[in-house]
Amino acid sequence: MSKVGRMKLGSEGMEVSLQGLGCMSMSAFYGPPKPEIDMIALIHHAIQSGVTFLDTSDIYGPHTNELLLRKALRGETREKVELGTKFGARFSEGKFEICGDPSYVRVACESSLKRLDIDCIDLYYQHRIDTRLPIEFTIGELKKLVEEGKIKYIGLSEASASTIRRAHAVHPITAVQLEWSLWSRDVEEEIIPTCRELGIGIVAYSPLGRGFFSSGAKMVENFTKDDYRQHMPRFQPENLEQNQTIFDRVNELSTKKGCTPSQLALAWLHHQGNDVCPIPGTTKIDNFNQNIAALSVKLTKEEMEEIESLADIVKGARTGREPTWKESDTPPLSSWKIE
Template sequence: MAASTAVRRIKLGSQGHEVSAQGLGCMGMSSAYGPPKPDPDMIKLIHHAVGSGVTFLDTSDIYGPHTNEILLGKALKGGVRQKVELATKFGVSLADGKNEIRGDPAYLRAACEASLKRLDVDCIDLYYQHRIDTRVPVEVTIGELKKLVEEGKIKYIGLSEASASTIRRAHAVHPITAVQLEWSLWSRDVEAEIVPTCRELGIGIVAYSPLGRGFFSVGSKLLENLPKDDFRQNLPRFQPENLAHNTNPRHHQGDDVCPIPGTTKMENFNQNIRALSVKLTPEEMAELKSIASADNVKGGRYHSSISTWETSDTPPLSSWEAA
């Protein structure tokens, strides 16, 4: 393992959770971005990341499904677990070949137990609701997560792709440590309401796809080498009618934000970590933001059939209690 470098640490949220200023998104190691990569290579990459000071590891039970958590469980052996901040997620159930969003107490408890077993750990540091079940009041879901905190099975609670109102309601039941959201120069819709809400409430922000799913690092040539089963092939922003129009700068948004760029290649990881030493002037930031205005990006983040924060509001708690 490489000698640890000076990757700074940041406070994520207001409950004392401390993580590396950059994390490692592990999804692409096992799913979504083409075929799964060999476990030995990915374990070597994870160990290199931890040895380099990037200790905030992000996974989910749906990645694979399940195989990414199993991979991390293997990588955390031999004393590595004590060196990392481990985040995983629940909420997307694969049933009969279709994804179903679930946030009911019985499901999330079973999901947590299964993740603990696959990861081979006693406790998950940060446990996110991956997508919001709009049939279940968020208070009910967070209430069960609160019990898991009290039982010592998870330390901190997070939300992913949640609206501002959902975040507020959840935070009123139990402090939310982090909200994970897509945030980059071509995904800035969260800046209007969600980011200010998190900052008002003292909730940390974890930015996924900070490099535009690889587009900002490679540009329009990215699609030339993507496998046929890479899900980016079908995303609106990567379609020919939109791709040539979109731009490729990057940015940094504050010390309460932890980006989690994912990679399966050692050289890409090393480039990502070097970005921590880049400091942009206010003038450079203003120029980048002007280039990446909403009018300059064509195509949505996902297809309309995929749940995001825009469709994450849940029914009132009274409707559940009356049922």
């Protein structure tokens, strides 16, 4: 197997593999945690295959996914990877909340460094935007952490265009992470153009529609009671039947191309531009191998257009709980009164 190539992410000097590995499902949200020994083997296999851009967060577990990566990256392996983690989404007294307060930013960063057992985080994202205070406050603290050598590059996740611009004015943003797939394309209207105008890299999470483009509607049969996808609108019975027609069409097109539906969905994203890095998650080496094989699937302009026409028939909201980027504007700095 040839190794996965490299790309520049953003305009600040960061380089990553052409495809990343989302590590969330190894530890949280998509059912119970997976066997640690198997996940470490998968991470090592990914690195050996050239997928060196690993994505985690302090809320995955919480904390257990970062601890898993700590074990997987012991020794010389650490120097071979680009590690991205996140702060700002947390559980407090059993409730989900978002926090971008500067004092919390610093504590969260120090805690992630300790859990990961590293001196510097390659890419540190604000996981969700705190709409209670100006983004300038949060980014100001992240800028200090860059100056102190505790993080190399700053990222945002699920941020609006205006928030991205304001953040970028305080300190250059290297990457914006967003949900982008064949059935989540609203970011193309405003967010993607803003990133490209500013020279910000694009990291696409859930590029397979949270697993939907791997197997279609039948995937819901395997949801466990602690798999939060069972609560998401697009997987509800009233929406799933229509969404299955999208999968069926993708399946038809992929058969013509001699690839799997998931490979076609990933190939479509890889063809969006050399500034886009999808980070599909998986817990199986076979699925991982399929994902990186998508890099060899070539699509014509006509094939791209045919695939894109499917987005018009998706039914159901993208997410049922989290605030979306459309709701992520923060108060203007000029309106903020410091007591």
